[in-house]
Amino acid sequence: MRRLLPLLLLLAGCAPAAGQRGGGIVSLNPCSDQLLLALVPAERIAAISHYSQAAGATSMPLDVARRFRTTGGTAEEVIALAPDLVVATSYTPPATRAAFERAGLRTLYLDSPTTIAGSKAQVAVLAAAVGASGQGMAINARIDRALAEARWTGAQVPALLYISGDLATGDGTLLHEMMQMAGLRNAAADYGLALTGTLPVETILAHPPALILRPDAEGRTAAIRRRLLARTDAGTQEVAFPRELINCGGPTIPAALARLATVRRQVAP
Structure with missing residues (x-):
């Protein structure tokens, strides 16, 4: 318990007080990074994953990725930003999920689609979560045209x-x-x-x-x-x-x- 106490105190210190959210969206995965960029204005994105600034992992141009703040995906970093929404992955560790929940963060966990239909469904889910259903429908329409x-x-x-x-x-x-x-x-x-x-x-x-x-x-x-x-x-x-x-x-x-x-x-x- 003594070993856990410093971390618990740090998380408590990072937790935003009621009505004091920093706002914006924090993305913890390069795939949600590039999808968010296609769905919402850049000013709504509070931070993206550090992977998007690595040449071997990004799915967006590096010069674009480097315009954004990044995080390493730790609970402490994300909670300190007090975002309106955290877009994480289904692989997020249970301890990190629990920390987000304790901090009262609204969090969306996305998996890694293995089919085109699954990817389109994910586009629709994230688009709805960020209030951009119209943009999500436009992306999926482009996918349908590309398929044809x-x-x-x-x-x-x-x-x-x-x-x-x-x-x-x-x-x-x-x-x-x-x-x-x-x-x-x-x-x-x-x-x-x-x-x-x-x-x-x-x-x-x-x-x-x-x-x-x-x-x-x-x-x-x-x-x-x-x-x-x-x-x-x-x-x-x-x-x-x-x-x-x-x-x-x-x-x-x-x-x-x-x-x-x-x-x-x-x-x-």
């Missing part, structure tokens, strides 16, 4: 989509569904990979995909894979897939679908 424009009805081309390094996206992911919509069969799913994970080079060499999509061409593993594939007669093509299109759904979906559709149109039927 990207939809491929011909033969699918086997492709691997790497998230970073040797980490590939498999079955049961949002990117997997988008690949299918755009006419790219997810080779990682054919290899038996669910969600995300690594694939042995031997597996890829035994059944090379027609395409490899990757956010960058650097790294020892990628270089080895590229060199070994070049020795086969598979003719695997490697194309860029921007990192900012990988991490999130929502407003990112139209651009991701457009890129996937462009890649599919550029390969032989």
Whole structure:
């Protein structure tokens, strides 16, 4: 109990008195960061997650992200800001949730959608929570238009989509569904990979995909894979897939679908 007392006192000190909220919205995840930016004016956002200011994690331009205050997601930081709404994730630790509740903060916990329909539903939920249902409907309408424009009805081309390094996206992911919509069969799913994970080079060499999509061409593993594939007669093509299109759904979906559709149109039927 003695060890807990300093933290409890700190949280009590951070808790806003009645009628003394700082206002605004605090987001603790890069995906809700970029969705909020599409839903509400910048002045309503009190703070975003520190991940959005990291090149490998953000889903918004870094120069935009750096205009906002950030937090590391700790209860102390968030409570001190006294926001009107905290947008957190379903992975938020129970102790942090309890601290938010004790401080009387209005909090919305969002999961990580693995389907386009789930992502659209999340857009609607957050839009309603921030009083921007019209903007949420507009985002979802753009997603529907992008789906119609990207939809491929011909033969699918086997492709691997790497998230970073040797980490590939498999079955049961949002990117997997988008690949299918755009006419790219997810080779990682054919290899038996669910969600995300690594694939042995031997597996890829035994059944090379027609395409490899990757956010960058650097790294020892990628270089080895590229060199070994070049020795086969598979003719695997490697194309860029921007990192900012990988991490999130929502407003990112139209651009991701457009890129996937462009890649599919550029390969032989």
